[in-house]
Amino acid sequence: MSTGGSHRWVVLSPLSLFLLAVLSVLPLWVQDEYLLQLLISSLLLGSQAMAFDFTAGFINVINFGFSAFVGAGAYTSALLVLHWGISPWLGPLGGAVASAALGFFSGVLTLRLQGIYAAVMTWFVGLTLLSLTASLSGLTRGYRGLNVPLFLETAARRPYFYIIFGVTFLTFVSLRWTGSSRVGLAFRAIGQNLESARASGVNPTKYRVINFTLSCAFAGLLGGFYAHFLGILTPDVMHSRQTVEVLALAYIGGRGSLWGGLVAAFIFVPLFEYLKPLMELRLVIYGVLLILVMIWCPGGLAAIYTQLKQQVRWPFMQR
């Protein structure tokens, strides 16, 4: 009997490969720069939702400081490029390392605690990072904003789409692969039943810290790409408002699915953009949606998809 290692190779389902393929050729038809910009924003937020879900949906720890780790990666990358003359293509890697290190230390400090206390501590870490960034204005220029060198000279959006698409793809595949590996099994065990995980020989603190560090590494990487795409950074990128948006996308998409958050981003980012008057009420609407999801469909879009799939296959599966 296979020990389940087989789906380590089949990381992506045919459907997700198909959707990714469609997405990758979309810019060939879409000429409108504004629309391309929307697609890029969806990718950026969606990939953040995936990195967030890697912690929330797997080890069941909510990282309320998530955006601060994204911001830490963004600032690190920008400053490395500005002061050390590193290429913007390498900057995000520096951002990933910095956020991973920050994630590791906050993880060691907070993840011994039970769920809600750990969550509060991550929020605290986020606030601290935000106020540090704002107050170290000699380095970061604080709220005056830091001008960041872009990846490319061009103002055209299409090349950027492919850059961000590439990093989204990388994020998705890496998180998916880790999630279905032996280590991922331990993550999910901790998230689903802490006591049984311990009794099965899983060291909860160790695996929580590994998970948290990985998630923060991707947050930092994505932050770096965000910085050199946008061209300007203010401490607001680290605000918990941003975390709430990422959290909402991840939860609406379906906790533990990874891909759900990406799909949700492609629904809600364009939606709010086209319903401009609602933009201001974004967080309120996300809040209401979150409540609805928690009451009616705790598994989010991913669970709806699973249900549909079962119903479609049902007639052929009769024994």
Next chain:
Amino acid sequence: MLKAGPLLTVTQLESGYNHLQILWDVSLKVLKGEMVALLGRNGAGKTTTLRTIAGLLKPKAGQIDFMDHRIDGLPAHEISRMRISFVPENLHLFPAMSVMENLLLGAYGIRDPGRTKGSLAFVCDTFPALARRRKQLAGSLSGGERRMLALGRGLMSQPELLLVDEPSLGLAPKMATTVFDTLSKLKLAGLTILLVEQNVHTTLQISDRSYVLEQGRIVMEGRSKELMKDDHVCKTYLGSGDD
């Protein structure tokens, strides 16, 4: 069968939850190859005893020795790697994982894929129903199948000692019989078992020795066959009221 020295020795154990002490001066021994039962009413502290041995609760005082190691105070994941398996009463499966993944987690402490394969073959042999449902989510199993899965997961680490908490709870009588038969077979195969059960009658029949726990203290111990004839046991646990 040859009986060696004690595999597990619990000495004057005191344990509980935060400031609430539940166990007082609990001492017990389990010899290699034995099936020992821990009996007592609801709330007597049976689960607390097992959870403390498994390292899920930190003892307040006393000593727990397993083979040649002192294990009290060690974290649960280390105790599990020393080959003590705990099969909890309220099942504690991983509901959103497949049967196979639940089983693999039971062997998480084993880093040898060859041995894991061996365990898997053994568990699938013992519980054919699990093999058939290996891709199904644990949360979608029936009560009896969940019990099998909990036991199967406990066996995956090839334990020396199996701590089993109320394996027949909530099962139909036929299913309960299957569970007791399985435990007896495992014992015959050489596994050492510390069993907590409400079904006192059957438990006294299949176990070698028993301890009776009342309000967190051991009030009686002896050969199960003799306890069956004991007045106090008959009145309290085997009485006409039945429990």
